[in-house]
Amino acid sequence: MDTAEKIPVGISACLLGMEVRHDGGHKHSRYCTGVLAKHFSFRSLCPEMGSGLSTPRKALRLIEQGDQLRMVTTDGLRDHTDLMMDFVDRTLPALDSLRGFILMAKSPSCGMERVKVYREDGELMHRDAAGLFAAGLKQAYPLMPIEEAGRLNDDSLRENFIERVFLYDDWCQLVAGGLTPQRLIDFHSRHKFQLLAHCQRTYRELGPMLANLKARPLEEIANDYIHAVMEAMKKQVSRGAHVNTLQHMAGFLREGLSQEDRTLINEQIDAYLREDVPLIVPMTLLRGALRKVDQPYLQAQRYLNPYPDSLGLRNRV
Known part of the structure; x- marks a missing residue:
């Protein structure tokens, strides 16, 4: 299919094989690049890289602080919530042309559901949150089909x-x-x-x-x-x-x-x-x-x- 005929769909950059994860690796989905790419015109992004973080970098997780979720490094020394939310606020309005989005599971930024949330002392509280970017995406575009790459299996x-x-x-x-x-x-x-x-x-x-x-x-x-x-x-x-x-x-x-x-x-x-x-x-x-x-x-x-x-x-x- 010609690119102009393909349906525009967003995707987490690591799923296209881009080395943007915290460990410098990727999570290449061959189904996305080998099958869906024939019909979808993918627009990739990595919220963590987009918010200014480098790769490799300290792994991140969500913690519950009062009634708010914060995105911090696993050692608890750095809080990147404000950087992430600034990226979300800047990026979401430009995604209105997309017809769907494929996200990386379990990520504190991209996880659609079942993302782990910890206490400030590191104890696991529950596993039913969405990543900060994913939550913003769902709120901004409630009609848009959103799925995690792993669930496409x-x-x-x-x-x-x-x-x-x-x-x-x-x-x-x-x-x-x-x-x-x-x-x-x-x-x-x-x-x-x-x-x-x-x-x-x-x-x-x-x-x-x-x-x-x-x-x-x-x-x-x-x-x-x-x-x-x-x-x-x-x-x-x-x-x-x-x-x-x-x-x-x-x-x-x-x-x-x-x-x-x-x-x-x-x-x-x-x-x-x-x-x-x-x-x-x-x-x-x-x-x-x-x-x-x-x-x-x-x-x-x-x-x-x-x-x-x-x-x-x-x-x-």
Whole structure:
């Protein structure tokens, strides 16, 4: 893909193989550089280097001081919190073009979750904090898909993150092109079956929200809408939810297909439910059926093509 066609995604610099860690090393993610880089245009940063620290440097950790988290060296001699927060405040406004972010786990700056927090005397208190940069990123961009590199080794988490990045990119393009009632309705229409798969409750709630776009200012409705969508998309799709969605789509094609085609599709949906085949098998049959049946509503559904096939994600779920 041409760089201009790739989706802009932020990433911790060490994951690209840059030697920016406290020990002068890196945490190169070959999946990010070898697979995702074909589709994502990565913008790398290292908050610790960006805040003025050198490499190698003293290792850092978070300590709880009153009701505040502080980032200090492990020997407790230097407090770099103010430097880090200055970097965060300066950097976050320039990240609004990004459609997602991949972070380095457990880092006191980049860890998305499960970061250790210590007492001032060095005793471990808990493991449920976010790094200072990661916390600022989540607060500034609540809609942006964020994930840790290590969690991308999990098939379901990887598929979920990448699906959200592509959907968020679609939303950002809508906003950049100008929000209108029709464009909002069109966005909802093409992502309907994704919503159905991820969260039936949100799927049912959003229809009435968009039924009367004159009830409130359009920007207000759109803001409530996309927050609900992105929250629903965080939920991993169960096998049963995929089956329900596949069967729902197959119902739209019932009249235009032969009995043989309908039977084959249903057999492979059942095989997927039994875990005999991956999701890509019944999905491919449905996509093939759409070449035989003129069904524009289904053809527009991003559920069938949420991201490039070359990523191979539905071969693993």
